[in-house]
Amino acid sequence: MKFYKMRKLLNLFFILIGFSSSAQITINSSDFIQGPDTVFISVIGDLSSLDFNSTGPNHVWDYTNVQVDSQRIDTFFNVQDAGIIYQFIYNNPFSSNYDASYYKKEDASAVPTAGLPIAVENPISFNKINTSQYTRVGLGVELNGIDVPITADTIDVVYEFPVDYNDQWTGYSYLFFDLNPAMNAMFKRHQTRISTVDGFGTLSTLYGNFEVLRVKSQLIYQDSVFFDLTGTGGSWIGVPSAQEIEYTWLAKDNKIPVLYLKTSIGFTGEEVTKAEFRDNIDFTAVEKLTSKTLKVYPNPAQTFLTIQTEKGNKTIQLYKVNGQKVLDFISKESLVTIPVAQFDAGLYHLVVIQNENTFSQKVIIE
Numbered sequence: 001m002k003f004y005k006m007r008k009l010l011n012l013f014f015i016l017i018g019f020s021s022s023a024q025i026t027i028n029s030s031d032f033i034q035g036p037d038t039v040f041i042s043v044i045g046d047l048s049s050l051d052f053n054s055t056g057p058n059h060v061w062d063y064t065n066v067q068v069d070s071q072r073i074d075t076f077f078n079v080q081d082a083g084i085i086y087q088f089i090y091n092n093p094f095s096s097n098y099d100a101s102y103y104k105k106e107d108a109s110a111v112p113t114a115g116l117p118i119a120v121e122n123p124i125s126f127n128k129i130n131t132s133q134y135t136r137v138g139l140g141v142e143l144n145g146i147d148v149p150i151t152a153d154t155i156d157v158v159y160e161f162p163v164d165y166n167d168q169w170t171g172y173s174y175l176f177f178d179l180n181p182a183m184n185a186m187f188k189r190h191q192t193r194i195s196t197v198d199g200f201g202t203l204s205t206l207y208g209n210f211e212v213l214r215v216k217s218q219l220i221y222q223d224s225v226f227f228d229l230t231g232t233g234g235s236w237i238g239v240p241s242a243q244e245i246e247y248t249w250l251a252k253d254n255k256i257p258v259l260y261l262k263t264s265i266g267f268t269g270e271e272v273t274k275a276e277f278r279d280n281i282d283f284t285a286v287e288k289l290t291s292k293t294l295k296v297y298p299n300p301a302q303t304f305l306t307i308q309t310e311k312g313n314k315t316i317q318l319y320k321v322n323g324q325k326v327l328d329f330i331s332k333e334s335l336v337t338i339p340v341a342q343f344d345a346g347l348y349h350l351v352v353i354q355n356e357n358t359f360s361q362k363v364i365i366e
Contacts, residue, residue: 024200025211025252027163029131033255035102036330037076038315038353042206044275045069052247052261052272055199055214057165061249063205063259063277071279073351073358074256076102079126081313085147086140090126098137098151100126109274111141111150112175112189112223112241134159136173143179150177156193163213163250167197184234186226189241194218203249203259205277210251210258217246242266244273254278280323281351294352300364307336307352314354318363321347340365 033039044050045067054061079091079100090100106123120141128135135157139150156173170193177187199214221241228234243265248257255278262274295308307316311334318327318338326343343365352359 023211024165025213027159027161027213027250027252029129029134029161031250031252031254032129032134033076033102034129035076036078036315037102037255038317039074039076039256040279040281041072041074041276042068042279043070043072044277047272047275050261050272050275052245052263052270055216057200059199059201059214061201061203061212061214061259063203066206066275068206068279071281073281073353074104075315075353076104078313079103082124082140083147086124086126086149089149089151090138097155098126099128100137101129102127103140106139111139112177112187112221132161133157134161139175150175156191158193158217159195159215163197163215165197165200165213168195170194184228184231188224190222192218192220194220203251205259205279207258207277207279210249210254212249212251212258215246215248215250217248219244219246245270281319281349294359294361296350296361296363300366301340302366303339303341304337305340305350305363305365307338307350309334309336309352309354309359312354314352317351317353318343319349319351320344321349 050063050066051061079087079102082090082103086103089095090098090103092099103124103126106125108120108123110125111120111123120143122140122142124140125136126138126140128137135155136152137155138152141148141150152173152175154172154174157169157171160167160169173191173193175189175191179185179187195215195217197213198216200212203210203212220243223239223241224236225239226234226236245263245265247259247261247263249259251258257278259277260275261272263270264273297306297308299305311332313330313332315330316327316336316338317325319325326348327338345366346364348363348365350361350363
């Protein structure tokens with residue numbers, strides 16, 4: 001796409017003019033998302049040529065020559081908007097360990113099932129952030145239409161703040177997943193996370209150039225499943241699980257890692273299984289997500305723009321064609337009128353995020 005080709009050339013220019021030295025930064029909790037928010041993510045398609053080994057002090061990582069396969073919008077939701085079963089666990093003032101800061105939608109790989117004969121729907125993660133730690137306090141899935149919390153009995157510590165070059169931390173967590181009453185089966189995972197801040201320097205992606213710290217986190221799993229499908233008692237069985245490694249590049253004031261790689265270690269060595277980076281919105285990726293329930297008028301607009309959607313919490317954003325966000329707010333109303341006379345005349349993209357779905361429509365302001 002022309003959009004990405006232009007950005008590659010611009011980033012190449014900044015790389016060529018050089019970064020003779022990079023200042024070591026310190027990452028604090030304030031550099032991460034604190035509550036409800038949205039972030040645009042670009043998913044890298046070709047994983048075979050990605051370099052995850054190169055690192056060290058004053059290092060330059062160049063990820064501008066990548067192929068973007070798709071783009072999505074990650075929405076970080078207020079825990080108060082979760083189902084009542086989730087709120088009992090993750091929004092409970094009497095259980096501060098699990099009192100999450102937000103939750104977000106995940107893909108199916110975020111929920112370990114170790115081959116259990118189940119199909120989980122709507123997986124989500126619950127995360128907590130404070131001045132000393134960023135933790136993953138639990139997960140949630142939908143089974144037969146029922147929300148099922150998966151609490152971390154021993155909580156996974158993803159980052160310890162402040163994060164500095166050469167920092168190291170090791171965390172042990174325990175996850176238990178009971179499938180009753182859907183079926184008499186259970187799953188448990190003991191996880192060891194060994195993290196090292198093994199590099200600092202400059203990272204270049206299609207989103208821009210950043211002073212970063214790189215964190216390498218080895219994830220070692222011990223999985224077990226329990227079956228009693230016949231009612232004869234059942235037993236726990238150990239399940240072999242591949243070791244994974246997460247590589248994250250952290251920059252100041254960017255809410256999430258500006259680059260994320262996950263690898264799996266198997267018989268053929270270490271291979272990248274997931275790669276994505278924080279990005280600007282590419283409207284060609286969301287224009288197709290239109291909705292019959294979204295109505296915008298008048299279009300073109302001169303003084304006011306009215307947005308009609310389903311009732312309920314929604315995030316409304318307005319972007320210039322260059323990706324600059326000029327409006328961002330949350331509304332519960334089904335009919336919202338916003339003043340637009342203060343905006344420059346031209347083409348804009350309206351984005352509405354509701355119920356974990358994203359809708360986009362072009363609007364003209366005269």
